[in-house]
Amino acid sequence: MTRLRDRFDARRAEGKSALVIYITEGDPSPAATADIVRAAADAGADAVELGVPFSDPSADGPVIQAAMQRALGNGGSLKSALATARAVRAAGCEVPLVLFGYYNPIFVYGTGRLAADARDAGIDALLTVDVPLGELGELAAPSARAGLGVVPLVAPTSGDDRVAQAAALDPPFVYYISMTGITGAAFSGSAGGAERVAKVREAVRAPVAVGFGIKTGDDARAVAAYADGVVVGSAVVSRIQAAGAQGAPAAVGEFVADLRRALDAPPRS
Amino acid sequence: MTMTTENAKPGQSPSTSSPGSGSISSGRFGDFGGQYVAETLMPAAEELAAAYAEAAGDPAFWAELSQRLQSYVGRPTPLSFAPTLSDELGARIYLKREDLLHTGAHKINNCLGQALLAARMGKTRIIAETGAGQHGVATATVAALLSMPCVVYMGAEDARRQALNVFRMKLLGAEVRTVAAGSQTLKDAMNEAIRDWVTNVAGTHYLLGSVAGPHPYPTMVRDFQSVIGREAREQIREAENRAPDALVACVGGGSNAAGLFSPFIGDSGVRLVGVEAAGEGLDSRHAATLSRGRPGVLHGSKSYVLCDDDGQVAEAHSISAGLDYPGVGPEHAHWRDTGRVRYVSRTDDEALAALQQLARAEGIVCALETAHAVAALPEVAGEVGPDGLVIVSISGRGDKDMETVSKALEVAS
Numbered sequence: 223m224t225r226l227r228d229r230f231d232a233r234r235a236e237g238k239s240a241l242v243i244y245i246t247e248g249d250p251s252p253a254a255t256a257d258i259v260r261a262a263a264d265a266g267a268d269a270v271e272l273g274v275p276f277s278d279p280s281a282d283g284p285v286i287q288a289a290m291q292r293a294l295g296n297g298g299s300l301k302s303a304l305a306t307a308r309a310v311r312a313a314g315c316e317v318p319l320v321l322f323g324y325y326n327p328i329f330v331y332g333t334g335r336l337a338a339d340a341r342d343a344g345i346d347a348l349l350t351v352d353v354p355l356g357e358l359g360e361l362a363a364p365s366a367r368a369g370l371g372v373v374p375l376v377a378p379t380s381g382d383d384r385v386a387q388a389a390a391l392d393p394p395f396v397y398y399i400s401m402t403g404i405t406g407a408a409f410s411g412s413a414g415g416a417e418r419v420a421k422v423r424e425a426v427r428a429p430v431a432v433g434f435g436i437k438t439g440d441d442a443r444a445v446a447a448y449a450d451g452v453v454v455g456s457a458v459v460s461r462i463q464a465a466g467a468q469g470a471p472a473a474v475g476e477f478v479a480d481l482r483r484a485l486d487a488p489p490r491s
Numbered sequence: 492m493t494m495t496t497e498n499a500k501p502g503q504s505p506s507t508s509s510p511g512s513g514s515i516s517s518g519r520f521g522d523f524g525g526q527y528v529a530e531t532l533m534p535a536a537e538e539l540a541a542a543y544a545e546a547a548g549d550p551a552f553w554a555e556l557s558q559r560l561q562s563y564v565g566r567p568t569p570l571s572f573a574p575t576l577s578d579e580l581g582a583r584i585y586l587k588r589e590d591l592l593h594t595g596a597h598k599i600n601n602c603l604g605q606a607l608l609a610a611r612m613g614k615t616r617i618i619a620e621t622g623a624g625q626h627g628v629a630t631a632t633v634a635a636l637l638s639m640p641c642v643v644y645m646g647a648e649d650a651r652r653q654a655l656n657v658f659r660m661k662l663l664g665a666e667v668r669t670v671a672a673g674s675q676t677l678k679d680a681m682n683e684a685i686r687d688w689v690t691n692v693a694g695t696h697y698l699l700g701s702v703a704g705p706h707p708y709p710t711m712v713r714d715f716q717s718v719i720g721r722e723a724r725e726q727i728r729e730a731e732n733r734a735p736d737a738l739v740a741c742v743g744g745g746s747n748a749a750g751l752f753s754p755f756i757g758d759s760g761v762r763l764v765g766v767e768a769a770g771e772g773l774d775s776r777h778a779a780t781l782s783r784g785r786p787g788v789l790h791g792s793k794s795y796v797l798c799d800d801d802g803q804v805a806e807a808h809s810i811s812a813g814l815d816y817p818g819v820g821p822e823h824a825h826w827r828d829t830g831r832v833r834y835v836s837r838t839d840d841e842a843l844a845a846l847q848q849l850a851r852a853e854g855i856v857c858a859l860e861t862a863h864a865v866a867a868l869p870e871v872a873g874e875v876g877p878d879g880l881v882i883v884s885i886s887g888r889g890d891k892d893m894e895t896v897s898k899a900l901e902v903a904s
Contacts (some may be wrong), residue, residue: 277673277804278789280682280688281529287672299801315763325527327802352788354530377531380691384533402531402691 223242225291225348226318226394229268230450239446239485240268241396242431243478246289246323246453247306248271248298250467255302256309258462261475263317266482270422271349271453274303274323281324281351283406285456289463298305300327300336318394320373322349325361333361337368338480347371347394355387359374362391373397376422376430378414389426395451396426400434409435416448424452439484446485454481514673520825520849526687526705528791535692536791540707543614547714552611556715563636564593564603566718570726570882572641575852582649582872582879585730587723589886597719597747598700600628604715606633609696616691617641619698620684622649622677622743623813623860625657625887626700631665641665644683648675649812655787656891660900674806677816681790701744702820705791709749709820716750721887723882724754737762739886741864742834743778743814745782746819746824747886752832762833762874763821766867768809769836776808779836781827810895811840811859813887822843837866846889858887 227346233433247255259270277294279286290298300323305458307319319341328350340348348370353361355374364490371394376385388396396487401407401484405459423430431444433453442452458474465473500822518524526536539614546552552721560566568588577584589597609617617634621627627643634641645658646671650657654788673679676873683792688697702716720738721847727735738755739807742765755761772776787796789804797805807817826832837845842859845866850856857865864883871881891894 276802278678278682280685280790283686290671292609294803299803301801306813316499326796326798326804329788329793330785330798330802343840350792351529352527354526354528356533357525357527375530377529379531379534384530399531402692404686427761462632 225316226269226320230395233268234450235427240429240431241245241266241478241481241485242269242271242433242451242453243267243458244271244273244453245419245458245462245474245480246275246286246293246298247303248275248293248460249289249425250292250470251296252298252306252313254375254470255306256313257471258474259306259310260313261319261471262273262478263315265475265478267317267478268451269318269320271320271455274300274304274321276324276325279324281404282454283404285406285459289459297398300331304339307343307345318346319344320349321345321394323351325353330360330378334364337364337370339356341368345370347373349373349397352366353374355384358391375399378402378418381459382425385422385425389428393428395429396422398422398430398432398449400432400436400445402407402441403434405434409437409441419448431436433435442481443484443487450484452485501546518710519696520822521828522786523824524706524709527788528705528790529689531689532692533618535688536705538612541584542710543608543707546611547610552607552671556607559603560600562598562719565591568592568723570723570730570781570798572730572814573853576849576868579852580872581877582875582881584872585727585758585862585882586853586855587719587882589719589747589802590855590861590888594629594632595679595890596625596629596802596858597716597750598626599632600718600750601712601715601746602626602633602698603699605696605711607637607638609698610637612696614694614696615639616695617698618684618687618695619700620644620677620680621700622680622815624649624653624660624891624894625799625813626662627665627667628656630698630700631663632654632658634656634665634891635663642687643667643679643782644670644687646674646676647679648669649677649680652739652812652895653891666731678804678818680788686788701746702822703790703792703818704751705743709792711713712746713749713753713822716746717753717886719747719750720752720754723826727880727882731880733880734758734880735761736879737764737871737881739764739864739867739871739881741767741814741886742819742823743768743816743860744779744818745820746886749820749822751882751884754785755833760769763831763893764867765832765834765873766863767834767836768811768814768863770808770810772838773836777814777816777836778807778809780817781823781834782836786824789818792821794824795819795827810842810899811863813858813860814863822879837863841866843896855885856889857885858889859892861886
């Protein structure tokens with residue numbers, strides 16, 4: 223958890239935004255996933271969200287749905303995600319890892335047991351799409367006991383009371399959903415986003431990362447102007463699919479480097 | 492974040508026009524229920540819970556619903572004594588005739604209630620998921636009635652099995668979007684409806700068809716369907732001057748069972764039996780979530796779920812599209828764990844046999860979903876004996892299933 227927060231703080235101290243990359247565990251294969259994580263880290267990702275494949279990903283668009291289907295076919299699972307985290311750490315890679323997914327696999331595994339096993343595997347935080355703030359207590363409590371962070375989601379529709387609930391969790395960062403929609407939808411630009419994120423940043427002491435629909439260096443750069451972090455998911459997953467198992471780590475590394483350059487470029491005048 | 496309000500007790504309305512006591516819960520049924528949806532949807536779920544709590548306390552809302560159920564839908568439905576079946580099975584069997592409703596199944600009780608609520612909330616668009624197509628048809632019907640645009644999501648496999656209902660929905664002016672993801676059945680249609688809702692959350696009402704989903708759906712849908720049980724309660728008293736000994740209903744998501752059972756939950760002398768789909772058998776492909784599932788979280792609530800050790804949701808199987816669902820409403824999970832309701836299961840073949848038995852004995856061709864409940868009657872009749880009173884929910888008529896049934900019987904003969 224400290225690892226995650228430290229990275230955001232370090233970027234913030236440089237006056238830069240953190241880059242968070244989403245990938246689906248098991249796509250293109252459980253064995254390749256650790257290599258993709260390391261390639262992303264080497265290319266400048268500040269954190270990696272390791273998406274646990276789920277049979278019914280109701281918050282995801284077609285790109286991540288398809289990746290999850292492929293991953294399940296390849297033996298991807300919550301257990302294999304933990305194995306990937308262990309492999310990443312065994313290889314000496316210290317990139318902060320967020321275990322990302324839907325609640326049922328975690329619930330069936332057991333929240334207490336998962337929190338402990340995730341921590342032991344080198345995971346820094348949990349993020350569950352279908353456990354909103356009002357229900358997050360049942361996951362936050364065992365996570366806190368294990369020393370694991372929980373990342374709350376805040377949406378454009380979330381009122382001030384819900385933002386306050388997110389702040390009360392003292393999270394490593396808050397994930398702000400850029401739009402009302404599913405992952406991979408068309409990026410809607412800043413339409414009120416900057417203002418809303420500024421309000422959320424004011425209300426929570428934690429850094430705020432923005433995700434959903436961010437596909438290019440330009441998108442990332444536009445969001446970085448007002449957010450502590452930028453999350454890119456579907457665009458990464460598309461590149462993994464296009465590159466196939468052999469080429470995926472290199473393709474992800476190249477894309478992450480592009481995003482990093484866009485974020486680090488001096489401000490345009 | 493849960494809603495609590497006073498129980499709805501409309502003063503002047505007849506007892507069958509509103510759910511009466513215990514209508515609004517906290518959204519929790521013991522360990523089950525809750526609101527497990529994307530954060531984006533939470534304000535919509537809370538808005539709906541607040542709007543329903545407000546409407547449920549307004550006698551005028553129930554009066555309008557009651558009036559429309561009577562003049563448009565065809566309520567009250569008869570409670571028909573089944574003389575031949577009673578002789579054959581050795582108990583006094585009564586049939587609660589939801590098959591006689593407009594659109595042919597109990598689904599419209601809930602659709603009309605939710606559509607009136609959506610209109611009251613100022614929503615301008617309705618979306619729904621459907622399995623067998625009965626809920627989709629009922630939703631398309633009320634959307635037409637209230638002049639609201641309507642999109643129905645249906646698994647591609649279900650759309651093939653229920654082509655006639657797809658046509659009916661289109662005829663009613665609804666747009667039918669088939670879903671090719673996953674098992675191409677009800678659960679995938681629900682995933683897609685949730686994706687639509689999250690994208691168009693401001694003006695769209697998601698008209699969920701069962702006692703599943705996040706709070707307030709399980710409570711609200713149960714309340715709208717409880718008209719089945721409230722009528723049955725009065726009718727059996729009129730016919731037999733006493734309470735029934737047993738109630739039987741099929742359970743997929745569980746809405747007709749919840750509607751029949753809920754007014755009797757406090758009557759400990761009434762035995763309640765829910766019948767799930769055992770498909771090809773409980774050790775093969777089936778949809779018997781309460782019999783063989785485990786606690787889990789799917790489509791917005793904590794309940795029983797058919798899933799593997801990794802938490803991946805199984806592809807359920809039943810000859811009946813309406814029962815072909817790997818989840819179940821959270822209140823049923825609670826009734827299961829507390830023992831208030833006994834859940835049994837019947838196979839595809841047993842349902843087919845029961846469908847024929849009811850047709851020949853009573854001249855009623857019921858839906859394949861309903862046939863599962865009918866298939867459990869011999870067991871229940873044996874328990875209550877010749878003087879025992881049993882009410883079975885005839886939740887829908889069988890027209891939509893004739894192709895499936897004729898194919899299945901050809902194979903068998």
